[in-house]
Amino acid sequence: MSIASIHDLTVKYGSFEALKDFTVDVPEGAVGLLGPNGAGKTTLIKTILGFVTPAKGRGEVLGYDMSRDGANIRQIIGYMPEQDCHIPGMSAVQYVAYAGELSGLPPQQALRRAHEVLEYSGLGEARYRHVETYSTGMKQRIKFAQALVHGPKLLLLDEPTNGLDPRGREEMLNLVKEVASEKGISVLVCSHLLPDIERTCESVIVLMNGTLRASGKIRDLKSISGQPIDVELREDSDVFIAEAQKLGLQLISQTRHTFRLQGTGTVDESAKAAFLAAEASKSQIRHLVRAERSLEDAFLEAVTNG
């Protein structure tokens, strides 16, 4: 089931087309929005939020029409912008409670949930401090908290790890992953950092120059046709290769002690043949895994072949 479906969407800034006849179905769960700078990722998010009016096309988000039901859509969406956007002169609790009230929470509920989501986001006692005194990492957390305070069904996270140190990045990614996998909230993560997307998302949408280049499960995008396997041996062995070839496996590539082999059958059949070849050649298999591309390779292929 998709949480958003967009058809033939064109968004223009003056004469520049930021999105061109863009059509996509955004599935439930954690979805990464990938693309180089200027690809149209943020424009897509801002169109969903109703910040920009499309030149043409239509879309539905969580069952609401994007052109007619903007307020209803924004009521059930949480948005974490890329840039700092804190209301000056407020403590974190006041800020998040205010954001909750703006989303329609009754004042008492807003205050209560502000405390809860700030605690959940890891701000602890710092939530009583003024936001202006926060570090970059804390500001990212408070942006995350304000997006979450009203219990949205969909979170739009624009570059959630921007400016974070490795530890902060790790913690933020864990939060995003947890929200998506354990709290039942669909998350659309907009980023140009492939490892972040790979860590948190099950699916990706790849954009380039305002057009859709690829979309689907990350697992599928990374898969290689022919179902090859990667076999890591303790040490190089020509005998192993010879035995494997006798059993119908073809050597595709070799990186140090790792061989990429491809059989004619399933992955299980290829693995079985690899074990038999190892036994025959008295080689020790250290690691055996279904071969797949890195997300980076899949991404590069999507943006260069489009």
Add this chain to the structure above:
Amino acid sequence: MAEGIADLSYRHYSGALGDPKKRWRVIAAQGLRDALSKKAFWFITLLSSWYYAALIIYMYVTEQIGLGGGAAGGPNPMEELLGRIVWKDQILHGVGTGNLMWMVLTLIIGAGVIANDNRSNSLLIYLSRPCTKFDYIRGKWMGVFMPLLLAMILPSLMFFAYAALSYQDQGFFKQDPWLILRIFAVFPLAAAFHSTLIVGVSSLVKQPKFASAIYAGIYLLSSFAAKMLGVVSIEVDEAPPAMQRFAEAASYCSIDGLIKGMSKLVLGTDGSPMFGVKMGDGPDPSLIPAPTPLLVIVGIGGLAGLAFFAAWNRVRAVEVVK
């Protein structure tokens, strides 16, 4: 009473959410809270009511002198004073003497009302919620208007209550039975004018201090120029009538001039000397006749319209470069 934190892990919220059409009220309430929490707000409000305080003291002292017999054989000074006092003119003087302070209050409350959001990108926070641009501007406007109205009208209402309770037997209500209604028209209009202008100016900049400088600059320069023309209109007796009329009309062509002009029209008076006593032989700028309604409507409506237009065009979540 608010309950404690029940659960420190994230729970989904499944309760009711408010009507999106009422989101401007949240913004307005926040603006009101911010304004009322400022000590400067109360201090300036107190300062702006100095005329009423001085008049009450003057009347009290005069009354005491009257009770003590006054000048031997002479008329009762209090009766003389009450014979000269026009109550609605005292409200007009309250407007005239409070104007500068209200400008300062407007800056304190309103200079950062949108400028702060422009600087901190927090427009994204407002507009990414079920809150339209109109809701946002309306909420911000109300957040300036409400505290400003409170600061403007409270001293006048207190003065009205004092005068009504003290001098009802001396014909307070007979002089102008509709005075309370006039008060409830003058101050909301003045507060609305200030609020609209500052919201417009604030939307143009990213720093409250720039909004303050622009608003104070426009206010003071236009006020100075208009006052000069006001002086000309009453000083130059030999001036042709057309020039006289032009100078009189021009003396209202400033923010405080328009507020004073509007107050004269609503209160239905051309004004009289402060404290009911003409000081010295020189001309009194407060005695310039009320402007035409058209001038006030065009002046206030035009400036307020411009300010709203500026805010409407500047407030947007995305900078669109065309």
